[in-house]
Amino acid sequence: MKETTLKQIATELGISITTVSKALKNYPDVSESTKKAVKDLAIALHYTPNSFAVNLRTKESKTIGLILPTVLHDFFSNVIDGILEEAEKRNYLVIILQSNEKYELEKKQIDLLLSKRVDGILLSLSNETGEFHHLKPIFEHNTPLVLFDKIAKIVNCSKVSINDKKAAYDAVTYLIKKGYKKIAHFRGSYMPQNSIDRFLGYKKALEDHDISYDSSLVFVCDNNTDFEDGYENARKAMAVQPEIDAVFAVTDLVAIGAIKYFNEMGIKIPQQIAIFGFSNWFMSSLITPKLSTVDQPGFEIGRTAAAILFDEIYSKKNNLPIVFQSIELETSIIERQST
Amino acid sequence: MKETTLKQIATELGISITTVSKALKNYPDVSESTKKAVKDLAIALHYTPNSFAVNLRTKESKTIGLILPTVLHDFFSNVIDGILEEAEKRNYLVIILQSNEKYELEKKQIDLLLSKRVDGILLSLSNETGEFHHLKPIFEHNTPLVLFDKIAKIVNCSKVSINDKKAAYDAVTYLIKKGYKKIAHFRGSYMPQNSIDRFLGYKKALEDHDISYDSSLVFVCDNNTDFEDGYENARKAMAVQPEIDAVFAVTDLVAIGAIKYFNEMGIKIPQQIAIFGFSNWFMSSLITPKLSTVDQPGFEIGRTAAAILFDEIYSKKNNLPIVFQSIELETSIIERQST
DNA sequence: TTGTATGCGTTATCAA
DNA sequence: TTGATAACGCATACAA
Numbered sequence: 001m002k003e004t005t006l007k008q009i010a011t012e013l014g015i016s017i018t019t020v021s022k023a024l025k026n027y028p029d030v031s032e033s034t035k036k037a038v039k040d041l042a043i044a045l046h047y048t049p050n051s052f053a054v055n056l057r058t059k060e061s062k063t064i065g066l067i068l069p070t071v072l073h074d075f076f077s078n079v080i081d082g083i084l085e086e087a088e089k090r091n092y093l094v095i096i097l098q099s100n101e102k103y104e105l106e107k108k109q110i111d112l113l114l115s116k117r118v119d120g121i122l123l124s125l126s127n128e129t130g131e132f133h134h135l136k137p138i139f140e141h142n143t144p145l146v147l148f149d150k151i152a153k154i155v156n157c158s159k160v161s162i163n164d165k166k167a168a169y170d171a172v173t174y175l176i177k178k179g180y181k182k183i184a185h186f187r188g189s190y191m192p193q194n195s196i197d198r199f200l201g202y203k204k205a206l207e208d209h210d211i212s213y214d215s216s217l218v219f220v221c222d223n224n225t226d227f228e229d230g231y232e233n234a235r236k237a238m239a240v241q242p243e244i245d246a247v248f249a250v251t252d253l254v255a256i257g258a259i260k261y262f263n264e265m266g267i268k269i270p271q272q273i274a275i276f277g278f279s280n281w282f283m284s285s286l287i288t289p290k291l292s293t294v295d296q297p298g299f300e301i302g303r304t305a306a307a308i309l310f311d312e313i314y315s316k317k318n319n320l321p322i323v324f325q326s327i328e329l330e331t332s333i334i335e336r337q338s339t
Numbered sequence: 340m341k342e343t344t345l346k347q348i349a350t351e352l353g354i355s356i357t358t359v360s361k362a363l364k365n366y367p368d369v370s371e372s373t374k375k376a377v378k379d380l381a382i383a384l385h386y387t388p389n390s391f392a393v394n395l396r397t398k399e400s401k402t403i404g405l406i407l408p409t410v411l412h413d414f415f416s417n418v419i420d421g422i423l424e425e426a427e428k429r430n431y432l433v434i435i436l437q438s439n440e441k442y443e444l445e446k447k448q449i450d451l452l453l454s455k456r457v458d459g460i461l462l463s464l465s466n467e468t469g470e471f472h473h474l475k476p477i478f479e480h481n482t483p484l485v486l487f488d489k490i491a492k493i494v495n496c497s498k499v500s501i502n503d504k505k506a507a508y509d510a511v512t513y514l515i516k517k518g519y520k521k522i523a524h525f526r527g528s529y530m531p532q533n534s535i536d537r538f539l540g541y542k543k544a545l546e547d548h549d550i551s552y553d554s555s556l557v558f559v560c561d562n563n564t565d566f567e568d569g570y571e572n573a574r575k576a577m578a579v580q581p582e583i584d585a586v587f588a589v590t591d592l593v594a595i596g597a598i599k600y601f602n603e604m605g606i607k608i609p610q611q612i613a614i615f616g617f618s619n620w621f622m623s624s625l626i627t628p629k630l631s632t633v634d635q636p637g638f639e640i641g642r643t644a645a646a647i648l649f650d651e652i653y654s655k656k657n658n659l660p661i662v663f664q665s666i667e668l669e670t671s672i673i674e675r676q677s678t
Numbered sequence: 679t680t681g682t683a684t685g686c687g688t689t690a691t692c693a694a
Numbered sequence: 695t696t697g698a699t700a701a702c703g704c705a706t707a708c709a710a
Contacts, residue, residue: 095402096434116402
């Protein structure tokens with residue numbers, strides 16, 4: 001199909017392109033009669049503006065880029081959902097890219113988005129990312145950037161996340177109040193700040209409740225922070241410290257791995273050992289026993305990050321000052337059968 | 340940052356824009372010396388072509404659109420992963436949109452993508468979509484389209500899916516061979532073809548093995564084809580037909596709901612009743628007992644659909660003939676503990 | 679109220 | 695081997 005252009009409408013109506021353009025955008029300085037004529041014909045010819053030309057003229061694409069470690073992840077799916085909802089509301093499109101938890105790939109995806117001239121970028125840092133040179137081009141391009149979930153405090157931009165330390169603190173405090181005394185922690189690897197903060201929250205909760213921290217109760221998930229880690233660490237923990245009466249896991253998946261192990265061993269949950277997860281993955285309410293966990297509001301994180309980004313895009317466009325925000329969304333304790 | 344343009348390089352070097360453009364693209368009719376000078380300066384100035392201008396000139400955006408019912412879905416996450424991998428390989432970007440299983444929204448998203456002039460569209464139809472007027476604009480724009488998973492045979496374009504009927508047939512045959520005699524089916528709603536085909540496969544398998552079809556063993560999932568449906572139907576089934584010794588569920592989630600019910604009732608799986616799912620969701624191997632299911636290769640479906648789309652985009656661009664393909668990827672039976 | 683002229687940054691044709 | 699010129703389709707400052 002030949003695409004209709006302003007020019008065609010103009011010649012057909014015997015008026016200028018300018019007038020057509022203005023008429024379609026309801027400029028006040030076009031007579032009602034020509035407006036009507038133009039609009040009617042535009043509809044009849046199924047006119048839609050050529051967005052390539054509009055982009056070139058306006059220097060914006062009404063498109064943002066989203067980079068996240070992986071799309072195969074319950075939490076990130078919720079984030080995406082939130083972002084898409086907000087983008088739809090604001091009439092933006094979203095290009096999604098994965099970093100596979102690799103610094104180099106993250107860098108490549110950033111450059112790609114920049115070369116496509118997206119209006120803004122939403123980024124959740126990869127586990128490998130410990131240094132931020134690769135963000136420099138974003139700032140040089142003056143492209144709005146919002147970090148979410150896996151953020152870095154040093155980076156000078158808006159951020160949306162949860163307070164991992166507090167959430168972990170609350171979870172462990174909950175366990176203590178429930179009467180558990182020997183609480184193990186299956187922690188994440190040493191890289192992403194989230195793991196560290198959750199560990200710190202665990203430690204602080206113990207100390208604040210007069211339980212001395214015992215490093216032999218901490219087990220690291222060094223594979224992928226996933227199911228196998230939980231299973232394996234549960235086995236190790238039982239071998240070394242059979243008196244453990246509760247486990248606070250860095251992630252639901254780790255917790256589920258642990259549950260699997262205890263189920264297989266005939267160790268009763270929560271009678272003999274309690275399990276507490278983190279994130280509130282969908283499946284956590286479907287397993288047996290249902291997992292108590294920290295609710296991490298993925299949808300809301302995505303929605304908020306996107307909203308902030310769109311605001312910054314708007315401000316930039318209108319030369320308004322931009323004040324970076326650092327938002328920490330509330331988490332909550334979800335009590336189910338495993339504690 | 341001021342973006343570098345061809346013009347700047349040209350003036351800086353005292354040559355024409357044309358020559359700069361050609362030099363950068365390694366045209367044979369530019370001298371090596373100027374080529375080198377141009378390229379060096381381009382690198383020094385961090386030149387990247389303005390993709391808005393390129394789009395306008397070349398009439399392509401190197402971007403495709405993806406519309407799927409929802410992103411909150413294990414299977415679709417895998418599809419997305421496959422699509423992104425293929426897109427990356429071919430240097431395309433992917434814009435993702437959701438239809439929320441609504442016809443009207445699907446229509447709106449299509450028009451949106453078209454107005455953005457994506458080079459091609461990947462679409463998995465919503466459950467509500469029973470009529471295909473809304474695809475007309477795609478064909479009018481002459482935009483390549485590939486349907487995947489939720490396809491419609493009538494639509495004249497390439498398609499990638501599995502053979503739902505055969506997969507269901509294989510699953511039920513497996514159950515029969517295992518010795519199960521009274522096999523119930525928790526079927527999906529009447530709308531998407533997938534549900535229908537899985538039901539037909541169930542029926543045919545029974546008939547081919549001399550088990551007469553009994554409609555009172557079929558229970559419809561009319562909520563959302565999800566967890567609750569499985570739980571509810573398991574309850575109903577036990578109330579009405581306690582001699583059922585196996586359940587073939589339209590979906591893993593439905594199967595997991597059923598498992599939940601039987602677990603709660605103390606009904607032993609698979610000794611008293613076997614459960615068979617469909618899709619091989621990630622969580623299916625984590626629940627207790629692990630679920631036997633049909634593996635539906637989401638990643639591969641996504642990858643293949645994308646590959647076909649890119650081939651069609653290429654063919655269209657080069658005025659080569661396009662032959663629509665209908666590909667059915669292999670499924671396989673995954674035997675675990677629930678059968 | 680309408681139209682002219684210009685430019686956004688590239689690519690492509692054709693002449694020099 | 696190089697460059698002048700036009701064109702892609704639209705938006706806007708300015709003139710009429």
